[in-house]
Amino acid sequence: MAYLTAVVTLFGLMSIVNLILTFGVVRRLRTQEDGSTPAAEGDPFQGSGLTVGEPVGSFSVHDTEGRPVTRDSLREGMLVAFLSPGCLPCEELLPGVVELARTAGPGQVLAAVVVDGDDGARPDAFVAALSPVATVAVTRLGGELTRAFEIKGLPTAVRIGPEGRVAARGRALLRVAHSVRAGA
Template sequence: MPFLIAAVACIGLLCLLDLILTLGVIKRLREHTELLATRPSGGAPMYPAVGEEVGEFSTATVEGRRLSRADLDDETLVGFFSPECQPCKEKLPGFVEFARSLSGGRERVLAVIVSAGDDPGPFLAALSPVARVVVEEPGGALSGAFMVGAYPALLRVTKDGGGRLIVTSNRVALDEPVAAK
């Protein structure tokens, strides 16, 4: 009988602890809901929408070649990476392999390294053989023209019937097979 009383008392204490923890979680969820509700809406998008037109830009590649919106051919793969970003480091090898398998070579691939101070060297070394590479500060010409605010961003762009450069995909799956060169 004393074991039964002790077991019931332990189960009661365990249930009380569970109730206290659950009430704490509920309180915290309410606080987060209020914070999210007071957050200003209408912030800048993180990626351009499919069908969105790419803005005008003028920049130079790391090789010194001038690059503008008119220089992007049909079906161009565009990747935005940042050395400060762990997911960028994880996606980089897949992007390089995917870009290598595309028809059209380097002229059909644009890689943008957005760096606020970290050394872009490892990214530059990996991307240069397969893409035209631009290194820029956050909020640079290409980030603004493509409306990219989060990294990595993998896009496909092409010219529509009217000659406008538009985004055809804002989520490129690097693991899907591509026609070989």
């Protein structure tokens, strides 16, 4: 009988500790900086500082073919992918992004190849892989394009919604094939 009492008491104490830890986790989730749980958008890593519904900032860059790319050239449903040579997760996601762009069709993916002059990584392999299937712009971290999207980490992507607003954001967009509206 003494063993049964000890087991029930131990079980009760463990339940109380578990309850206290659960309350701690809930409290921590409620006090997050942006007020939302990252899991709500399906990706704990949100590389863009823009929130869903917020407009993309103004920018003007040229793609690798010399054509101008501006905020006004972004269409609803378009995916803007930010990748960087020398970034291991970016290199691992590159083949998937190429396939995603191929599936989405012409003009539906803007691939921003972000270079950092400090690491010496060259964008050539990324440009060569992405150019046949996507519009490619080479930019710097802190450049006009990355500032317009408030990029805070790589790799990441932003799905463009109506009126140049963010429809979705995060690394998960680079992994999952999304349907693209025809003619958008």
